[in-house]
Amino acid sequence: MRESKNFDASAVPKKYPNIAKIFDKEWFESEFRKEKEKIHLLARQFTYGEENRISLHLIDHLEENLETMKDEIKRNRKHFYKSLRKDQYTSTSAEIEIASLFKNMGFCQVELEPPIPDPPDPKKKGKAGDIKIIDAETEVFIEVRTIRGKKGEILDKWERVAIRRMEFHKPIDLQNKIEDEIHGLSKNNPGIIALYLDPSIINDRDILKAFYDGIAWVVNGDIVLIEKGESVMNDTIISAILLYSHYFGDGCKIDKELYLNPKAKIPLPESFITKFKEGGIEIKEEPFE
Numbered sequence: 001m002r003e004s005k006n007f008d009a010s011a012v013p014k015k016y017p018n019i020a021k022i023f024d025k026e027w028f029e030s031e032f033r034k035e036k037e038k039i040h041l042l043a044r045q046f047t048y049g050e051e052n053r054i055s056l057h058l059i060d061h062l063e064e065n066l067e068t069m070k071d072e073i074k075r076n077r078k079h080f081y082k083s084l085r086k087d088q089y090t091s092t093s094a095e096i097e098i099a100s101l102f103k104n105m106g107f108c109q110v111e112l113e114p115p116i117p118d119p120p121d122p123k124k125k126g127k128a129g130d131i132k133i134i135d136a137e138t139e140v141f142i143e144v145r146t147i148r149g150k151k152g153e154i155l156d157k158w159e160r161v162a163i164r165r166m167e168f169h170k171p172i173d174l175q176n177k178i179e180d181e182i183h184g185l186s187k188n189n190p191g192i193i194a195l196y197l198d199p200s201i202i203n204d205r206d207i208l209k210a211f212y213d214g215i216a217w218v219v220n221g222d223i224v225l226i227e228k229g230e231s232v233m234n235d236t237i238i239s240a241i242l243l244y245s246h247y248f249g250d251g252c253k254i255d256k257e258l259y260l261n262p263k264a265k266i267p268l269p270e271s272f273i274t275k276f277k278e279g280g281i282e283i284k285e286e287p288f289e
Contacts, residue, residue, distance in 0.1 A: 009024075009029060012028070016059065016063045017063075018070060019059070022066070022080075022081050023043075027085065031043035032047075040085070040089065041089055042059070042089060045059055046059065057252055058248075061097070061246070061252075065093070065100040068104065069099055069100055072111060072112045073096070075112075076113050079113065080092065080112075091144070094146045095112065095130050095144045096112070098196065098242075101244075101256070101279070102131070102133045102142075105275055105278070107134065107275070109132075109133065109134040110132070110133050111134075112131060113130070114141065115128055116128060116185075116186050118186055118187050128184070129141045129143060130142055130143050131143075131144065135269075135271055135272060135275065136271055138190070138269055138271070139189050139190075140189060140190045140191070140268070140269075140272060141184060141185050141189055141191050141192070142192045142193075142242075143182060143191070143192070145193065145195050147196065147197050147198060182237065182238070186237070188266075190268050190272070192238075192241070192258075192268070193238055193241045193242070194241075195241060195242065195243050195244065196246075197243060197245040236264060237264070237265055238261055238264060239264040239267055239268040240259055240260050240261055240264070240268050241258070241259045241261070242256065242258050242259075242281070243255070243259070257281070257282045258276055258281050258282070258284060259284045260284065262285070
């Protein structure tokens with residue numbers, strides 16, 4: 001890592017004009033006056049040398065995503081500028097990246113921070129979601145969660161990274177973790193929970209056993225089987241869960257898997273599923289075995 005004092009923030013607008021609109025020269029200089037462990041993640045990425053391809057590739061993607069969503073961000077400029085500059089950087093940049101994914105698929109309208117059209121709740125004034133996509137007048141709401149691998153079974157380990165399985169041991173644990181904390185889905189529209197996974201996480205097993213009947217797994221050495229009709233995601237407003245993982249190995253790789261909920265209150269329309277497939281998202285459905 002090079003010294004931050006050697007980083008020329010005035011050079012950012014030339015290569016990253018969209019980033020520079022939000023993170024100006026004065027902002028970078030302010031960050032670099034902080035103690036090393038308190039420096040904003042993006043500012044820290046800019047201090048790495050050209051040999052650090054991971055940081056450079058993340059910065060390039062942020063610039064691309066800000067360009068893709070610039071009109072939508074502009075409509076709520078104050079919110080996004082503040083969130084990206086502060087502690088919400090990771091979650092907010094994830095929302096923008098997921099929204100960029102849908103916009104690049106060709107959806108006629110992608111909206112950030114959309115108002116939820118449900119009957120008003122006096123306890124939740126001005127309730128808004130993360131993303132709304134529209135196709136053929138059908139609205140689908142998406143709530144984005146950023147998930148980091150701090151706990152869970154270690155599957156593989158290297159010097160700096162441990163690959164973990166997300167800590168859901170029973171279907172009801174997944175329900176409590178996700179469904180009870182829903183903020184940005186509508187009760188009257190299809191809804192998707194997008195889990196933006198840290199590359200150190202694997203958890204497809206838990207999605208399977210929460211959504212689909214007849215799935216067997218092992219808990220404390222005992223084989224447990226969900227019998228027909230036991231899915232905890234029955235009659236829920238979650239139409240599907242999108243697992244999204246963006247990482248860099250020998251090159252940039254983005255994994256996108258959409259798990260359809262066969263027992264959702266409002267299923268995801270077939271037109272959306274087709275568009276997702278065409279956009280490179282792998283569709284997961286209830287297994288036959």
